[in-house]
Amino acid sequence: MTRLEFLKSLDLSGAALFSVLATCTLESCSSKGSDTPTPNNPSGGSSTAGFTGxxxxxxxxxxxxLTNSANSSLASVGGARVFGDVIVARTGANTFVAVSKACTHQGTTVEYRHAQGHFFCPNHGSIFGLNGSVIRDPATQPLKAFSTTLNGNNLRVFA
Ligand code: FES
Incomplete structure:
Protein backbone atom coordinates (compact mmCIF):
# COMPACT_ATOMS: atom_id res chain seq x y z
CA MET A 1 0.00 0.00 0.00
CA THR A 2 1.41 3.39 -0.95
CA ARG A 3 1.32 6.33 1.41
CA LEU A 4 -1.42 7.91 -0.70
CA GLU A 5 -3.48 4.72 -0.60
CA PHE A 6 -3.02 4.57 3.16
CA LEU A 7 -4.15 8.17 3.59
CA LYS A 8 -7.18 7.53 1.41
CA SER A 9 -8.03 4.50 3.53
CA LEU A 10 -8.30 6.79 6.57
CA ASP A 11 -11.39 8.35 4.95
CA LEU A 12 -10.31 11.86 5.86
CA SER A 13 -12.41 14.80 4.72
CA GLY A 14 -11.21 16.56 1.59
CA ALA A 15 -9.70 19.45 3.54
CA ALA A 16 -7.97 17.16 6.04
CA LEU A 17 -6.59 14.97 3.28
CA PHE A 18 -5.34 18.00 1.40
CA SER A 19 -3.66 19.28 4.56
CA VAL A 20 -1.84 15.99 5.09
CA LEU A 21 -0.81 15.73 1.46
CA ALA A 22 0.34 19.35 1.38
CA THR A 23 2.90 18.57 4.06
CA CYS A 24 4.48 15.87 1.95
CA THR A 25 7.47 16.72 -0.13
CA LEU A 26 7.57 15.39 -3.64
CA GLU A 27 10.41 13.07 -2.76
CA SER A 28 8.95 11.64 0.41
CA CYS A 29 5.61 10.91 -1.22
CA SER A 30 6.90 9.74 -4.54
CA SER A 31 6.27 6.16 -5.45
CA LYS A 32 9.58 6.30 -7.30
CA GLY A 33 11.54 7.00 -4.15
CA SER A 34 12.98 3.52 -3.91
CA ASP A 35 14.24 3.77 -7.46
CA THR A 36 16.31 6.86 -6.87
CA PRO A 37 19.76 5.82 -5.79
CA THR A 38 21.91 8.20 -3.80
CA PRO A 39 25.68 8.01 -3.62
CA ASN A 40 26.97 5.62 -0.96
CA ASN A 41 23.45 4.68 0.07
CA PRO A 42 21.75 3.26 -2.98
CA SER A 43 18.32 1.80 -3.02
CA GLY A 44 17.86 0.41 -6.49
CA GLY A 45 14.75 -1.41 -5.35
CA SER A 46 12.96 -3.24 -8.08
CA SER A 47 13.96 -0.86 -10.84
CA THR A 48 15.43 -2.56 -13.88
CA ALA A 49 16.50 0.66 -15.60
CA GLY A 50 20.03 0.80 -16.91
CA PHE A 51 20.96 -2.85 -16.85
CA THR A 52 20.21 -6.14 -18.53
CA GLY A 53 20.53 -9.67 -17.28
CA LEU A 66 27.12 3.34 -17.25
CA THR A 67 25.82 6.02 -19.65
CA ASN A 68 22.22 5.39 -18.58
CA SER A 69 20.93 8.14 -16.29
CA ALA A 70 19.57 5.47 -13.94
CA ASN A 71 23.19 4.69 -13.14
CA SER A 72 24.28 8.25 -12.44
CA SER A 73 25.27 7.22 -8.92
CA LEU A 74 28.01 5.10 -10.51
CA ALA A 75 29.34 7.95 -12.66
CA SER A 76 31.66 9.17 -9.94
CA VAL A 77 34.23 7.37 -7.85
CA GLY A 78 32.67 6.59 -4.49
CA GLY A 79 29.18 6.03 -5.84
CA ALA A 80 27.16 2.86 -5.60
CA ARG A 81 23.86 1.35 -6.64
CA VAL A 82 21.85 -1.74 -5.79
CA PHE A 83 20.82 -4.06 -8.63
CA GLY A 84 18.52 -6.79 -7.42
CA ASP A 85 20.48 -8.76 -4.82
CA VAL A 86 23.78 -7.03 -5.57
CA ILE A 87 25.38 -3.74 -4.56
CA VAL A 88 27.89 -2.35 -7.05
CA ALA A 89 30.36 0.33 -5.99
CA ARG A 90 32.78 2.42 -8.03
CA THR A 91 36.09 2.24 -6.18
CA GLY A 92 38.20 4.04 -8.77
CA ALA A 93 38.15 5.60 -12.22
CA ASN A 94 37.99 2.19 -13.86
CA THR A 95 37.49 -0.14 -10.94
CA PHE A 96 34.30 -1.50 -9.43
CA VAL A 97 33.39 -4.05 -6.79
CA ALA A 98 30.17 -6.00 -6.42
CA VAL A 99 28.94 -7.98 -3.44
CA SER A 100 25.63 -9.35 -2.23
CA LYS A 101 23.64 -6.49 -0.73
CA ALA A 102 22.08 -8.36 2.21
CA CYS A 103 24.00 -8.29 5.47
CA THR A 104 24.63 -11.85 6.54
CA HIS A 105 23.50 -11.04 10.08
CA GLN A 106 19.83 -10.21 9.47
CA GLY A 107 19.60 -9.17 5.85
CA THR A 108 19.72 -5.38 5.97
CA THR A 109 21.05 -3.78 2.81
CA VAL A 110 24.62 -2.69 3.33
CA GLU A 111 26.00 0.71 2.34
CA TYR A 112 29.21 1.45 0.50
CA ARG A 113 31.54 3.78 2.40
CA HIS A 114 34.18 4.93 -0.01
CA ALA A 115 36.26 6.95 2.42
CA GLN A 116 36.56 3.96 4.74
CA GLY A 117 36.90 1.45 1.92
CA HIS A 118 34.26 -0.92 3.17
CA PHE A 119 30.59 -1.90 3.24
CA PHE A 120 28.65 -0.97 6.36
CA CYS A 121 25.42 -2.38 7.72
CA PRO A 122 23.36 0.39 9.32
CA ASN A 123 21.29 -2.06 11.34
CA HIS A 124 23.78 -3.39 13.90
CA GLY A 125 27.05 -2.03 12.58
CA SER A 126 28.66 -4.98 10.84
CA ILE A 127 31.46 -4.02 8.49
CA PHE A 128 32.58 -5.95 5.41
CA GLY A 129 35.66 -5.55 3.27
CA LEU A 130 35.46 -4.81 -0.44
CA ASN A 131 35.84 -8.54 -1.06
CA GLY A 132 32.90 -9.23 1.25
CA SER A 133 34.95 -10.49 4.18
CA VAL A 134 33.74 -9.76 7.70
CA ILE A 135 35.70 -6.97 9.38
CA ARG A 136 33.37 -6.36 12.32
CA ASP A 137 30.61 -8.46 13.81
CA PRO A 138 27.85 -9.22 14.68
CA ALA A 139 27.84 -10.72 11.16
CA THR A 140 30.01 -13.83 11.03
CA GLN A 141 29.61 -14.83 7.38
CA PRO A 142 31.04 -12.89 4.43
CA LEU A 143 29.05 -11.20 1.72
CA LYS A 144 29.24 -13.02 -1.60
CA ALA A 145 31.67 -11.26 -3.93
CA PHE A 146 31.06 -11.06 -7.68
CA SER A 147 33.43 -10.50 -10.56
CA THR A 148 33.30 -7.30 -12.59
CA THR A 149 34.58 -6.57 -16.08
CA LEU A 150 34.54 -3.09 -17.61
CA ASN A 151 34.25 -2.92 -21.39
CA GLY A 152 33.87 0.67 -22.52
CA ASN A 153 30.80 1.98 -20.77
CA ASN A 154 29.43 -1.47 -20.03
CA LEU A 155 30.16 -3.12 -16.71
CA ARG A 156 29.46 -6.81 -16.44
CA VAL A 157 28.81 -8.28 -12.98
CA PHE A 158 28.81 -12.03 -12.68
CA ALA A 159 29.32 -14.91 -10.30
S1 FES B 1 21.55 -6.90 10.04
FE1 FES B 1 23.54 -6.19 9.54
S2 FES B 1 24.56 -6.14 11.44
FE2 FES B 1 22.59 -6.93 11.94
Whole structure:
Protein backbone atom coordinates (compact mmCIF):
# COMPACT_ATOMS: atom_id res chain seq x y z
CA MET A 1 0.00 0.00 0.00
CA THR A 2 1.41 3.39 -0.95
CA ARG A 3 1.32 6.33 1.41
CA LEU A 4 -1.42 7.91 -0.70
CA GLU A 5 -3.48 4.72 -0.60
CA PHE A 6 -3.02 4.57 3.16
CA LEU A 7 -4.15 8.17 3.59
CA LYS A 8 -7.18 7.53 1.41
CA SER A 9 -8.03 4.50 3.53
CA LEU A 10 -8.30 6.79 6.57
CA ASP A 11 -11.39 8.35 4.95
CA LEU A 12 -10.31 11.86 5.86
CA SER A 13 -12.41 14.80 4.72
CA GLY A 14 -11.21 16.56 1.59
CA ALA A 15 -9.70 19.45 3.54
CA ALA A 16 -7.97 17.16 6.04
CA LEU A 17 -6.59 14.97 3.28
CA PHE A 18 -5.34 18.00 1.40
CA SER A 19 -3.66 19.28 4.56
CA VAL A 20 -1.84 15.99 5.09
CA LEU A 21 -0.81 15.73 1.46
CA ALA A 22 0.34 19.35 1.38
CA THR A 23 2.90 18.57 4.06
CA CYS A 24 4.48 15.87 1.95
CA THR A 25 7.47 16.72 -0.13
CA LEU A 26 7.57 15.39 -3.64
CA GLU A 27 10.41 13.07 -2.76
CA SER A 28 8.95 11.64 0.41
CA CYS A 29 5.61 10.91 -1.22
CA SER A 30 6.90 9.74 -4.54
CA SER A 31 6.27 6.16 -5.45
CA LYS A 32 9.58 6.30 -7.30
CA GLY A 33 11.54 7.00 -4.15
CA SER A 34 12.98 3.52 -3.91
CA ASP A 35 14.24 3.77 -7.46
CA THR A 36 16.31 6.86 -6.87
CA PRO A 37 19.76 5.82 -5.79
CA THR A 38 21.91 8.20 -3.80
CA PRO A 39 25.68 8.01 -3.62
CA ASN A 40 26.97 5.62 -0.96
CA ASN A 41 23.45 4.68 0.07
CA PRO A 42 21.75 3.26 -2.98
CA SER A 43 18.32 1.80 -3.02
CA GLY A 44 17.86 0.41 -6.49
CA GLY A 45 14.75 -1.41 -5.35
CA SER A 46 12.96 -3.24 -8.08
CA SER A 47 13.96 -0.86 -10.84
CA THR A 48 15.43 -2.56 -13.88
CA ALA A 49 16.50 0.66 -15.60
CA GLY A 50 20.03 0.80 -16.91
CA PHE A 51 20.96 -2.85 -16.85
CA THR A 52 20.21 -6.14 -18.53
CA GLY A 53 20.53 -9.67 -17.28
CA UNK A 54 19.97 -11.44 -13.98
CA UNK A 55 20.61 -9.54 -10.75
CA UNK A 56 18.79 -11.86 -8.36
CA UNK A 57 19.06 -15.49 -7.36
CA UNK A 58 21.88 -17.94 -7.87
CA UNK A 59 22.84 -17.08 -11.45
CA UNK A 60 23.91 -13.46 -11.11
CA UNK A 61 25.09 -12.15 -14.47
CA UNK A 62 24.12 -8.69 -15.63
CA UNK A 63 25.53 -5.79 -17.59
CA UNK A 64 25.24 -2.16 -16.49
CA UNK A 65 25.11 0.66 -19.03
CA LEU A 66 27.12 3.34 -17.25
CA THR A 67 25.82 6.02 -19.65
CA ASN A 68 22.22 5.39 -18.58
CA SER A 69 20.93 8.14 -16.29
CA ALA A 70 19.57 5.47 -13.94
CA ASN A 71 23.19 4.69 -13.14
CA SER A 72 24.28 8.25 -12.44
CA SER A 73 25.27 7.22 -8.92
CA LEU A 74 28.01 5.10 -10.51
CA ALA A 75 29.34 7.95 -12.66
CA SER A 76 31.66 9.17 -9.94
CA VAL A 77 34.23 7.37 -7.85
CA GLY A 78 32.67 6.59 -4.49
CA GLY A 79 29.18 6.03 -5.84
CA ALA A 80 27.16 2.86 -5.60
CA ARG A 81 23.86 1.35 -6.64
CA VAL A 82 21.85 -1.74 -5.79
CA PHE A 83 20.82 -4.06 -8.63
CA GLY A 84 18.52 -6.79 -7.42
CA ASP A 85 20.48 -8.76 -4.82
CA VAL A 86 23.78 -7.03 -5.57
CA ILE A 87 25.38 -3.74 -4.56
CA VAL A 88 27.89 -2.35 -7.05
CA ALA A 89 30.36 0.33 -5.99
CA ARG A 90 32.78 2.42 -8.03
CA THR A 91 36.09 2.24 -6.18
CA GLY A 92 38.20 4.04 -8.77
CA ALA A 93 38.15 5.60 -12.22
CA ASN A 94 37.99 2.19 -13.86
CA THR A 95 37.49 -0.14 -10.94
CA PHE A 96 34.30 -1.50 -9.43
CA VAL A 97 33.39 -4.05 -6.79
CA ALA A 98 30.17 -6.00 -6.42
CA VAL A 99 28.94 -7.98 -3.44
CA SER A 100 25.63 -9.35 -2.23
CA LYS A 101 23.64 -6.49 -0.73
CA ALA A 102 22.08 -8.36 2.21
CA CYS A 103 24.00 -8.29 5.47
CA THR A 104 24.63 -11.85 6.54
CA HIS A 105 23.50 -11.04 10.08
CA GLN A 106 19.83 -10.21 9.47
CA GLY A 107 19.60 -9.17 5.85
CA THR A 108 19.72 -5.38 5.97
CA THR A 109 21.05 -3.78 2.81
CA VAL A 110 24.62 -2.69 3.33
CA GLU A 111 26.00 0.71 2.34
CA TYR A 112 29.21 1.45 0.50
CA ARG A 113 31.54 3.78 2.40
CA HIS A 114 34.18 4.93 -0.01
CA ALA A 115 36.26 6.95 2.42
CA GLN A 116 36.56 3.96 4.74
CA GLY A 117 36.90 1.45 1.92
CA HIS A 118 34.26 -0.92 3.17
CA PHE A 119 30.59 -1.90 3.24
CA PHE A 120 28.65 -0.97 6.36
CA CYS A 121 25.42 -2.38 7.72
CA PRO A 122 23.36 0.39 9.32
CA ASN A 123 21.29 -2.06 11.34
CA HIS A 124 23.78 -3.39 13.90
CA GLY A 125 27.05 -2.03 12.58
CA SER A 126 28.66 -4.98 10.84
CA ILE A 127 31.46 -4.02 8.49
CA PHE A 128 32.58 -5.95 5.41
CA GLY A 129 35.66 -5.55 3.27
CA LEU A 130 35.46 -4.81 -0.44
CA ASN A 131 35.84 -8.54 -1.06
CA GLY A 132 32.90 -9.23 1.25
CA SER A 133 34.95 -10.49 4.18
CA VAL A 134 33.74 -9.76 7.70
CA ILE A 135 35.70 -6.97 9.38
CA ARG A 136 33.37 -6.36 12.32
CA ASP A 137 30.61 -8.46 13.81
CA PRO A 138 27.85 -9.22 14.68
CA ALA A 139 27.84 -10.72 11.16
CA THR A 140 30.01 -13.83 11.03
CA GLN A 141 29.61 -14.83 7.38
CA PRO A 142 31.04 -12.89 4.43
CA LEU A 143 29.05 -11.20 1.72
CA LYS A 144 29.24 -13.02 -1.60
CA ALA A 145 31.67 -11.26 -3.93
CA PHE A 146 31.06 -11.06 -7.68
CA SER A 147 33.43 -10.50 -10.56
CA THR A 148 33.30 -7.30 -12.59
CA THR A 149 34.58 -6.57 -16.08
CA LEU A 150 34.54 -3.09 -17.61
CA ASN A 151 34.25 -2.92 -21.39
CA GLY A 152 33.87 0.67 -22.52
CA ASN A 153 30.80 1.98 -20.77
CA ASN A 154 29.43 -1.47 -20.03
CA LEU A 155 30.16 -3.12 -16.71
CA ARG A 156 29.46 -6.81 -16.44
CA VAL A 157 28.81 -8.28 -12.98
CA PHE A 158 28.81 -12.03 -12.68
CA ALA A 159 29.32 -14.91 -10.30
S1 FES B 1 21.55 -6.90 10.04
FE1 FES B 1 23.54 -6.19 9.54
S2 FES B 1 24.56 -6.14 11.44
FE2 FES B 1 22.59 -6.93 11.94
Missing amino acids: TATGNNIDFTID
